[in-house]
Amino acid sequence: MKIKKSKINIHNLFYNDRFLMFFSVIAAFAIWVTISMTAGTEIEKTIDNVKINVDLENSVPKQFNLTMFGDTVDTVSVTVKGKRYAVGTLTADDIVVTAQTNYVDSAGKHTLSLKAVPKDESADFEITSISTSYIEAYFDVYKEATYQLETNVVTDKLMPDGYISEDPILSAKNITICGPATEINKISKVYAKVQVDKPLTTTATINAEIVPVNEYEGTLRYLSVKDDMVVTVTIPILKVKELPVTVDFINTPKNYTNSPLSFTISPSTVKVAAEESYIDKLEKISVGTIDFSDIGALNNKFSFNASSIKEVKFIDGTEKFEVSVDASDMVTGNFKIDSSNINVSNLSENIVVDIPSNFSQNIVLVGPSDDIAKISNSDIVGTIDVSSVQVSKGVMTFPIDISIKNNNSCWAYGDYKIVVNISSKTQ
DSSP states (O other), X not given: OOOOOOOOOHHHHTTOHHHHHHHHHHHHHHHXXXXXXXXXXXXXXXXXXXXXEOOOXXXXXXXXXXXXXXXXXXXXXXXXXXXXXXXXXXXXXXXXXXXXXXXXXXXXXXXXXXXXXXSSXXXXXXXXXXXXXXXXXXXXXXEEXXXXXXXXXEOSXXXXXXXXXXXXXXXXXXXXXXXXXXXHTTOOEEEEEEEOOSOOSSOEEEEOEEEEEOTTSOBOSSXXXXXXXXXXXXXXXXXXXXXXXXXXXXXXXXXXXXXOOEEEEESSEEEEXXXXXXXXXXXXXXXXXXXXXXXXXXXXXXXXXXXXXXXXXXXXXXXXXXXXXXXXXXXXXEEEEEGGGEEEEXXXXXXXXXOOTTOEEEEEEEXXXXXXXXXXXXXXXXXXXXXXXXXXXXXXXXXXXXXXXXXXXXXXXXXXXEEEEEEEXXX
């Protein structure tokens, strides 16, 4: 007879109270043994980025009025040793590294030894090493001084052919430099230095690097700009172009608007420079304005200064323009205008303008002979503009604007004025 063997079902064992109690005791014992064997083990650990403290308050350098300058190592790595449970969770905040300044009693470069200790005096670990045991630092008396800035533009080629540059413009004339007195006392110049990497075709404004130098143009150490002041250098770049010149006319009779009087200008062309966006749109330059009231029946001469033209820069040495307006084929005619032909424009409601009844003025007209012959005194109209009147009464002088009825080819030559009385209107 065969005996049937029963199979052990592990799944069912965990539903057996006796087995579950036995298994829990064995597992707990195993965990306890593992922790006991590892937690007490000594290990080493390197902690990075531990900040170096330099406390100058109540220090030897402070007594000598010395300040630390320059960029020094500001963090180190510290290696510690101890029980795993004590070391495993340490961070950079658990260690204090201090630079010793005991022997800093004079200006110059000094070697400061570093000391590392646990932040918690009762901590259960020891510090075995520091990545560096000392740092170099520069000490001196703090000083400020103000200097005039000079520009220094560094470039292989500032602009392409066909362009010119004007003097750079600084956003500030002076700057205050601060730092160690020994280095401040060596400053001979302070440059606002800009680097131009490619040729410029338009005006550029660039942030400058402030560079103090000594008398041999050598750079200095540990210096900075007070309040981090930002200085810019503007480099004006102008495009060069040769253009013809012309003149403008005002108070032009209608017939000469599209067919102006013959005129010549010397020089007739000029070489100028201006911002690229502006000069590219220019086809000619007006050198001045001529009022038809200044043109007589002859060859009229006018002169204009190049310096009065601000839109462009003349680079060919031009200083003056001589303009000749030819009206020699015209004739003059003498006429009169009286008070009946004087009109008032822009008259305020509260103002009365009294034109003298005995007013009479000789007028010279210029134009083609056939048109002049057709004009009579009654065709001449004078207008005075009183928009500028600011007082309620008094005697004032106004220019007379002369026009001619039914005529588009003649004009008044010369200036004409009238004296009138201004009064307030009676309510």
